[in-house]
Amino acid sequence: MRVAELYKKKRPVISMEFFPFRDDKTAESFNKTIDTLAPLNPDYMSVTFGAGGSTRDGSAQTIDTIMKEKMLPCVAYIAGYGLSPDEICKVLDQYQARGVETIFILRGDKPKETGFVPHPKSFAHASDLISFIQDHYDFNLGCAGYPEGHVEAQSLERDIEYLKLKVDNGAQYVVAQYFYDNAYFFNYERQCRKAGIDVPIIPGIMPVYTLKMTRALSKICGTKIPDVLAQKMDTIDGEDKAAVLDLGINFALDQCRELLEKGISGLHFYTMNRSHSTQKIIRQLKLEYLL
Numbered sequence: 001m002r003v004a005e006l007y008k009k010k011r012p013v014i015s016m017e018f019f020p021f022r023d024d025k026t027a028e029s030f031n032k033t034i035d036t037l038a039p040l041n042p043d044y045m046s047v048t049f050g051a052g053g054s055t056r057d058g059s060a061q062t063i064d065t066i067m068k069e070k071m072l073p074c075v076a077y078i079a080g081y082g083l084s085p086d087e088i089c090k091v092l093d094q095y096q097a098r099g100v101e102t103i104f105i106l107r108g109d110k111p112k113e114t115g116f117v118p119h120p121k122s123f124a125h126a127s128d129l130i131s132f133i134q135d136h137y138d139f140n141l142g143c144a145g146y147p148e149g150h151v152e153a154q155s156l157e158r159d160i161e162y163l164k165l166k167v168d169n170g171a172q173y174v175v176a177q178y179f180y181d182n183a184y185f186f187n188y189e190r191q192c193r194k195a196g197i198d199v200p201i202i203p204g205i206m207p208v209y210t211l212k213m214t215r216a217l218s219k220i221c222g223t224k225i226p227d228v229l230a231q232k233m234d235t236i237d238g239e240d241k242a243a244v245l246d247l248g249i250n251f252a253l254d255q256c257r258e259l260l261e262k263g264i265s266g267l268h269f270y271t272m273n274r275s276h277s278t279q280k281i282i283r284q285l286k287l288e289y290l291l
């Protein structure tokens with residue numbers, strides 16, 4: 001599926017992101033997750049790619065499961081950090097042979113394992129990798145955006161200048177890092193349009209799955225937890241899994257309602273390979289908005 005074309009034809013496009021399974025056990029639970037979510041008719045699924053190529057094989061297998069076994073459209077990610085142009089081409093050739101038509105391109109981050117030595121010819125920024133892929137392949141291309149600014153960015157304005165470069169170099173749609181305050185997204189979209197970025201910018205939705213995960217990930221990703229959510233998280237028993245999930249579902253639902261009412265192009269769910277919350281949220285949105 002050529003996703004950038006889909007965003008031109010349909011609104012809202014519903015997508016769901018997964019990380020690759022690692023072994024038979026995680027493959028089994030991944031299968032269950034997909035089987036639970038597929039009946040919601042998402043427009044496409046997407047599969048992440050581990051830093052330094054660590055999930056190269058797992059990403060390919062996971063894509064096969066989605067496309068060949070489940071017969072669902074899938075976007076493949078590639079994170080270029082440390083990889084040589086040849087290594088990148090090997091991964092992309094495999095994706096092309098599998099029938100993947102859209103690639104989501106990231107710089108990625110330094111792998112956690114010590115001892116990883118980046119290839120001297122690796123790409124410094126996602127924009128460079130986008131140019132390279134655009135010159136050598138005929139994929140639809142997507143890239144990441146950061147409504148609160150990327151954690152390393154000098155400023156939001158500078159980060160948006162680099163986003164513009166990614167789009168000028170060939171990215172045809174942007175999926176945003178998740179946020180818990182829609183005001184950041186609306187401001188970001190406004191600033192991007194002012195900067196001349198005219199491709200779809202898709203909000204990323206990450207329901208609260210566990211309090212610990214939300215607090216830890218939000219620090220890493222630079223996502224602020226607004227007071228209204230922080231207070232709800234502080235007053236709930238973190239061990240009460242059902243209550244935490246309900247909190248996450250209800251908060252994300254309110255975010256999605258406001259985003260849909262403002263006419264966004266799509267909703268991208270960071271599933272963390274879990275089905276319960278995404279299923280509940282989309283079911284409810286389908287009832288309310290006839291999606």
Ligand SMILES: Cc1cc2nc3c(=O)[nH]c(=O)nc-3n(C[C@H](O)[C@H](O)[C@H](O)COP(=O)(O)OP(=O)(O)OC[C@H]3O[C@@H](n4cnc5c(N)ncnc54)[C@H](O)[C@@H]3O)c2cc1C
Pocket residue numbers: 047048049050051077078079105106107108109124125126127144145150151152153154158159162165166175176177178204
């Ligand atoms: C939707 C989404 C999906 C993701 N999936 C994955 C995944 O599958 N695998 C993975 O490893 N990571 C993933 N990430 C995380 C991502 O790799 C990190 O956030 C990474 O730190 C930045 O990647 P990028 O592509 O945004 O980098 P870039 O666009 O290169 O930006 C990185 C930093 O460099 C700055 N910058 C950009 N261009 C220039 C330039 N030309 N000169 C100077 N500075 C510049 C930017 O302002 C920013 O601070 C994902 C993130 C998002 C939002």
